[in-house]
Amino acid sequence: MNMQTGVVWAISPRFDGVFLLASLLLPFFFYGLYQTMTPWVHNHLPLQPELFFFVLFTGLFDAPHIFQTFFRTHGDAKVYRRNAWFFNLSLVLALVVTFCFYSLGEREIFIAFLGFFGGWHIVRQNIGFLRVYQSKEDRNLQNFHLSERRFVYFTWIYFLFREVNSRSEWLPSTWKDLSLFATLNTLTTWVWLGLFLLLLLRQVRKPSSPREWPKTVFLYGQSLSFFILAHLQTPFLIMVALATITHAWQYHGWINHYYKKRELGTRWVHLGFYGTWLLGLLLLLDGLGFQAEAFDLQILSLAAIYNGFVLWHYFIDGFIWRFRSQPELKQLL
16 A cells, blocks of 8 residues: 555556556557558468467467466475475476377367366456455455455356357357347346446445555456457457456566565576567567468467466466465565
8 A cells, every 4th residue: 555645556556557457458459459450461471360460469478478487486496395396297297188189189179178277367367466455455345345356257257158159150050049148148248237337336435445446447447348358359369369468468567576576586587587578579480480381280389389388377376376375475465
């Protein structure tokens, strides 16, 4: 909390402003870039526009945040000594599982699973930052805080439902003509809007609401962002980028905050941290170098390895950021 203004910040004005609040605009900036640049990409590059922008998102945002996980697991000597066997074994198993799916020709099933797992991963990060804000508010608001967290889960379920329903190729043929889905679409939309307005009204009517505006913007801005994304008609890969880009940028900030607070800012850690961006850039350049006729073969060889790290990132993040069982994390707040 800032003692001069009384504003309740999760971490600090700079961190919240750059990584938690301004990041809410990233999906719409990326979407605008996609819409504006699509004709140029189509005429000048061998990749389809959706593939180009997905590779761009992966190289600049997704890949760096995936590999920055190692700063928590392997870059912190004390944490690594305590959990070395768990970190390394889980990484090997994640890579093995991924290669098994790809070797068996079941990569579509694996990608679908990874998508849902990734969605849960994003929700848990949002809940984590929300809990930080809530921990600095009135302790007598437990029921309201629980309602806010449940609304985050409901928003993500609503987003997934709209996505699946808007892509008819994902639905069994016997379901496509049912009017039930149109009815549920309308019903869930009104339910979401009602809950959004109800919770927002209750938040702004709190006496402490002016001091809690960062949480208000974070929670309701994030929720409104996913509501808007759920109503956009875009290729699947573009939607993955739009739904993930805010999460990736927030993770960059959190890892940077982590190694500074843990005093891990040695020369090697700095080189490694910025090296994740270099690795992402190399993936980007490799992606841009794909020839259209050889794209499938090249992307499979890269994706099998990369998605193994993605699977491990989703899994291990569920353990390494548990404040109750990781005492060193308390110094971050």
